[in-house]
Amino acid sequence: MTVHGRSAFVIGGTGQIGRAAAARLVAAGYAVTLGQRRLRTDAAELDGVVSVQVDRADTEALLKALDGHDLVLDTVAFTPYHGAQLAQLAGRVGSLVVISTGAVYQAPGLPVPIPETWPTVERDAHDYPAGKAALERCLLATPGLPVSILRTGVLHGPYGKSLDHWSFIKRALDRRPYVVLAQDGRSRFPTTAVANVAELIYLCARHPAARVLNIADDPLTVAEIGARIFAVMGHEAEIVTFAGPSRPDGLGFHPWNVPEQIVFSLDRARAELGYRPAVSYDDALRQDIEWAARAVSEAEAGGGGWQDVFPDLIVRHGPDVWFPYAAEDAYVAGA
Template sequence: MTVHGRSAFIIGGTGQIGRATAARLAAAGYAVTLGQRRLRPDAAAPHGARFVQIDRADTEALLTALDGHDLVVDTVAFNPYHGAQLARLAGRVGSLVVISSGAVYRAPGLPVPIPETWPTIEREAHDYPAGKAALERVLLATPELPVSVLRTGVLHGPHGTSLDHWWFIKRALDRRPYVVIAQDGGSRFPTTAVANVAELIHLCGERPAARVLNIADDPLTVAETAARTFAVMGHEAEIVTFAGPSRPDGLGFHPWNVAEPIVFDTARARAELGYSPALSYDDALRQDVEWAVPAVRAAEAAGGGWQDVFPDLVERHGPDVWFPYAAEDAYLAGPTR
């Protein structure tokens, strides 16, 4: 029995958000159950937590497992079918928190920053943004459902299969003396540390309500992100920028490469719940580095590389644009710099 006698169930409990949330809730006195379709042998449960194997395709078994918990967190809901499952929890759980994405916001013409009231996409499609937007609509239309929908940026933190900050981290490890960034280094795209998602989930559990909240890091430019990452790693590098998009040989590429600035307004979480980050941006970067570097070195020792640790990076952008050092060297040595 925990101090407070509260219970939480995390769907997708061994994933990136699930692990961080389990640790935060266990520290707050929750008895935590981690649900996963396939149990991962490398998943270490926080003290007092337990694993259960459950397939969400079996709706009745899922609802039985969730029934009566003070807090249910769903990190792997992606479509209106999942929303319909969760809608049946109205009156059966204390608080429900569902992870969504800022990808639901309707573009182009996004305001800076984007408030939670900005319209979401409504197209009939089966892609990730459309699925998340439809999921949200089902949940928010359900009477008596205390659901907090959290719209995140690109996640970073331990145990993820995608870490955009690797673009900077590897350059620091390789002791590159400079980095070349397209679009004058001014692109802004929201990132979100999973430790801070876990903090906001905890607050939502303490104050159940139907709401939508953005959750994102400081809205830095890509050049500022480069500088902060290098500083955290004790690396000095010249940040070189040029106007216009990245080039076919990868020169100037970066994963924050967007045509318009994307910045989330996070004031609502602070005003309604008193949210403040559990980790500063620099401390979150340190956590990224402390997990990613040993993970990549272990992959290299096994005959692989960073692509095996972060396969989603390769899937999103391809394998060839990440570290075009020869193109950077030629550009810096050329007369048109």
């Protein structure tokens, strides 16, 4: 902890949110410590950032490392156990920010847009959204804990293991003349640029309180997202659509493939903290594209491919649905 100025501790500092938040906080004058399970040589790339090894399972050592900081950011809290750890920070830190997810919202029948007051998933479920929802309840029920819980959409930005926008970026790199989208290309599913998460983290650090905030990009349809990516990359491609879900061979597949419109309200972040995006959507896309193209090129040079850069895309959707170019060619030729 620094004597002069403000200090921040980031749990999970080598992930894409941790890196973006560290850069934003350093720019604002914070001394930043990144906590990691295993120290990595590339973790502290900024002046004003140091890395320490912390075992999350050792609560006593964790709390000792966090004690007294102006901001504690936890990017890797998933369960009530983590909530019980963080609850012990009441009265010991200036502000606590915990990354959650919009997946906690109870569906179906979601309103458009979804406010933070919408009910979250049931307590008796045992999956990722239920774990996050239980974590939230634990923290919000802790007296005197200045915790800001940020519910994100699907994250995009450098250093991520998943990038849904790759579905369009690769097509532009491959100079594909068209892309075929299911659900008439009208699906809307929240995406969130990590640079804008970092901006909201900074605002929460400066204005501690117990709160829940949504954070997401503009609510574009999947066809609009594709058009923006192609425009940023200077690529001309026709966007062909059809009604209904994607086919088993992958035709029409895209990661935003949902039948209902899912949109987050940002009214609370704007009203309470004056939140405005730190980067525009197009500028965020430029960051995505530059990093992804370089990372995939390096992977290919080493004998790998995009699947090695974005393994979570394969975990979520499988390996075979992403780029069914032959099926697209046949569909467009027969249209």
